[in-house]
Amino acid sequence: MLKQIEGSYAVAHVVAQCRPNVISAYPITPQTHIVEGLADIVGAGQLDAEFVNVESEFSAASVVLGASAAGARAYTATSSQGVLLMSEVIYCIAGMRLPIVLTCANRAISAPLSIWNDQQDSMAVRDAGWIQLYAEDNQEASDLHIQAFKIAEQTFLPVMVCMDGFILTHAYEPVDLPEQKEVDDFLPTFKPRHIVDPRWPRGIGLFADPRFYMETRYILHRALEKSEETIKEVSSEFAKAFGRESGGFIKTYKLEEADVVVVSMGSVVGTIKDLIDQLEEEGKKVGLLQICSYRPFPRKEVYRALKDKMNIVVLEKCISLGRGGILASDVRWSFPRAEKKDRDISSFVAGLGGRNISIDDLRYMVEKVEKEPVEFEFLGLKTELIAERDM
Amino acid sequence: MREQSKYLEGVDKKDLFASGHRACGGCGQALAARLVADAAGENTIACVATGCLEVFSAPYPDPSWRIPFLHSLFENAAAVASGVDAAYKALKKGPVNIIAQGGDGSTADIGFQSISGMFERGHNVLYVCYDNEAYMNTGVQRSSFTPYGARTSTTPTGNTTRKKNMPMLAADHGIPYVATATVDDFRDLQLKIRKALTIEGPKYIHILAPCPLGWGHPGDLTVEICRLAKDTGLFPIYEIIDGKVTNVRKIPVKVPVAEYLKPQGRFKHLFKRGVPSEEVDAIQEIANQNIERFNL
Ligand SMILES: Cc1ncc(C[n+]2csc(CCOP(=O)(O)OP(=O)(O)O)c2C)c(N)n1
Numbered sequence: 001m002l003k004q005i006e007g008s009y010a011v012a013h014v015v016a017q018c019r020p021n022v023i024s025a026y027p028i029t030p031q032t033h034i035v036e037g038l039a040d041i042v043g044a045g046q047l048d049a050e051f052v053n054v055e056s057e058f059s060a061a062s063v064v065l066g067a068s069a070a071g072a073r074a075y076t077a078t079s080s081q082g083v084l085l086m087s088e089v090i091y092c093i094a095g096m097r098l099p100i101v102l103t104c105a106n107r108a109i110s111a112p113l114s115i116w117n118d119q120q121d122s123m124a125v126r127d128a129g130w131i132q133l134y135a136e137d138n139q140e141a142s143d144l145h146i147q148a149f150k151i152a153e154q155t156f157l158p159v160m161v162c163m164d165g166f167i168l169t170h171a172y173e174p175v176d177l178p179e180q181k182e183v184d185d186f187l188p189t190f191k192p193r194h195i196v197d198p199r200w201p202r203g204i205g206l207f208a209d210p211r212f213y214m215e216t217r218y219i220l221h222r223a224l225e226k227s228e229e230t231i232k233e234v235s236s237e238f239a240k241a242f243g244r245e246s247g248g249f250i251k252t253y254k255l256e257e258a259d260v261v262v263v264s265m266g267s268v269v270g271t272i273k274d275l276i277d278q279l280e281e282e283g284k285k286v287g288l289l290q291i292c293s294y295r296p297f298p299r300k301e302v303y304r305a306l307k308d309k310m311n312i313v314v315l316e317k318c319i320s321l322g323r324g325g326i327l328a329s330d331v332r333w334s335f336p337r338a339e340k341k342d343r344d345i346s347s348f349v350a351g352l353g354g355r356n357i358s359i360d361d362l363r364y365m366v367e368k369v370e371k372e373p374v375e376f377e378f379l380g381l382k383t384e385l386i387a388e389r390d391m
Numbered sequence: 392m393r394e395q396s397k398y399l400e401g402v403d404k405k406d407l408f409a410s411g412h413r414a415c416g417g418c419g420q421a422l423a424a425r426l427v428a429d430a431a432g433e434n435t436i437a438c439v440a441t442g443c444l445e446v447f448s449a450p451y452p453d454p455s456w457r458i459p460f461l462h463s464l465f466e467n468a469a470a471v472a473s474g475v476d477a478a479y480k481a482l483k484k485g486p487v488n489i490i491a492q493g494g495d496g497s498t499a500d501i502g503f504q505s506i507s508g509m510f511e512r513g514h515n516v517l518y519v520c521y522d523n524e525a526y527m528n529t530g531v532q533r534s535s536f537t538p539y540g541a542r543t544s545t546t547p548t549g550n551t552t553r554k555k556n557m558p559m560l561a562a563d564h565g566i567p568y569v570a571t572a573t574v575d576d577f578r579d580l581q582l583k584i585r586k587a588l589t590i591e592g593p594k595y596i597h598i599l600a601p602c603p604l605g606w607g608h609p610g611d612l613t614v615e616i617c618r619l620a621k622d623t624g625l626f627p628i629y630e631i632i633d634g635k636v637t638n639v640r641k642i643p644v645k646v647p648v649a650e651y652l653k654p655q656g657r658f659k660h661l662f663k664r665g666v667p668s669e670e671v672d673a674i675q676e677i678a679n680q681n682i683e684r685f686n687l
């Protein structure tokens with residue numbers, strides 16, 4: 001059923017259709033409408049779940065950890081400072097192999113305080129052992145949640161669905177919302193693996209001395225790598241069941257013929273596609289490689305898509321301060337060392353703290369890399385606000 | 392022998408917290424954890440915070456727990472237990488005893504917020520604090536339960552603040568049951584655990600659990616130290632049921648605090664050549680205030 005709906009409410013609606021047993025969250029802009037939406041649904045008796053209003057994101061993550069360890073399907077959502085406050089628990093959840101689903105309504109990180117969008121928050125926990133999926137629009141954000149529960153419960157890995165704050169969470173777009181029966185048919189009931197239950201007393205969360213710790217990390221790393229198959233499978237099952245493509249590993253747009261390829265993820269790919277169409281009319285061949293699954297990183301797919309491309313530019317809404325582009329280094333790493341092609345991979349950071357990324361900014365970026373590669377640049381920087389003495 | 396069997400009368404011993412763990416000899420917390428598990432029985436889930444207890448009882452692959460055990464972090468046992476409670480309600484499972492457990496550091500300091508949240512939300516969880524008056528697991532650093540005058544590795548000249556009053560703070564959340572206990576009185580401790588578990592909602596039990604290593608007393612004095620803590624008035628024993636202090640343990644013969652302090656290395660600096668310093672008077676005053684407040 002196509003409905004004109006705010007992104008957050010679409011996600012709330014779909015998450016409720018996934019029938020989580022326990023929801024726990026703490027309010028933070030721009031995540032708030034998602035959990036308010038869920039609270040309404042639970043309050044109206046349309047979803048039989050425990051909604052635990054906690055005193056912090058740290059406890060929200062801990063509540064879903066406990067609930068999942070006790071056999072519940074558990075869900076939480078947060079943003080920005082909330083992700084950082086949760087980070088200790090986020091690592092634990094993955095280490096304990098608890099298939100929790102978390103929505104990250106992407107937002108910048110303090111200081112300075114900013115409630116606006118970028119992707120620094122989810123990036124800050126990219127190494128924690130979670131699957132991270134980035135949504136392009138609200139249709140995909142909704143669809144990814146249905147897939148996320150299935151992927152998590154098949155792999156026993158937690159899944160973070162990342163959607164750009166405000167740009168998606170607060171945007172009204174038509175979204176095709178599924179029927180409850182469709183979701184029920186797609187998503188089987190949760191069958192937990194290890195739970196705390198007096199009938200089978202066991203310990204969860206023991207401590208591991210140096211004889212054992214490394215192997216737990218190896219197993220988690222391999223599990224993430226292996227989740228590639230599940231992510232792809234679930235995405236194609238989804239396409240079959242719901243009649244539309246969503247998620248998966250990567251997506252491309254006008255890539256085959258392209259002389260310049262832009263690599264990016266999240267909602268900005270919409271603007272990039274518009275630019276690609278404009279440039280096509282002007283006779284330029286530019287293509288897009290969109291990363292849907294950032295963790296596990298689609299190294300092979302990226303390589304396959306880009307191996308014959310000599311001019312690549314990575315655009316991202318996050319930065320490793322003191323180092324540069326994060327996604328850019330992942331993309332650079334995707335090419336085998338032995339391959340000695342003289343390939344240009346430029347790196348641009350844009351849209352930090354909600355700075356608008358206009359089509360003109362993107363045009364400037366593409367035209368610049370057409371002339372020469374760019375090691376690293378802040379796109380849309382207001383140099384008039386910067387004094388040498390501040391640095 | 393007969394004396395001992397009388398002492399153990401009515402004490403549950405099910406070995407749900409098995410021996411063979413790695414605590415120091417005479418560890419009050421190990422004793423307490425066993426008494427708690429055995430009193431609670433098989434139908435129990437233990438949600439334990441990081442600290443000595445977790446480290447000595449839950450190494451992979453041979454934990455001491457014969458009841459389900461869940462640990463994740465230092466400061467979230469109460470929130471994790473809240474999640475277990477929510478899951479049991481949502482899945483319509485149970486009833487089950489959910490016991491969150493942590494040291495004084497995880498209870499009063501870093502985990503205070505999560506406990507406050509669990510109390511305030513009204514989860515059906517019993518929180519047990521094993522109070523050994525410092526961060527023992529990391530090497531005897533001061534916590535907000537470290538008593539006045541005590542030497543720790545971060546208060547090398549003696550702690551200058553008074554102990555946070557956690558039972559009262561717990562009670563002021565309006566929870567139905569709060570109690571204090573010590574590891575010298577097995578029966579009383581277990582009675583309180585069993586009683587708490589019959590009450591719906593959040594409960595808090597605060598157990599004084601001497602730490603021979605951190606307190607600097609021989610392991611075989613653990614039980615005696617507890618008795619002295621009670622008989623000096625430094626650790627009052629009582630229950631708070633629906634906000635009212637009741638069942639206060641009367642001190643049979645009041646003991647001066649010096650007798651409690653002297654056997655413990657952490658207070659040694661308070662007695663120069665056997666002569667008590669001013670701090671000892673200050674500690675006596677704390678005991679006197681407790682005696683008056685609770686009519687001990
Ligand atoms: C966030 C965090 N900070 C610090 C630590 C280190 N740490 C582990 S246990 C502990 C002290 C535990 O003290 P307490 O709760 O009193 O338990 P005890 O060991 O004394 O029984 C500390 C500081 C940690 N694990 N996590």
Ligand code: SF4
Nearest residue numbers: 414415418443602604
């Ligand atoms: S350091 Fe203290 S609390 Fe820790 S095991 Fe030893 S005696 Fe017990």
Ligand SMILES: [Mg+2]
Nearest residue numbers: 494495525527
């Ligand atoms: Mg302690």
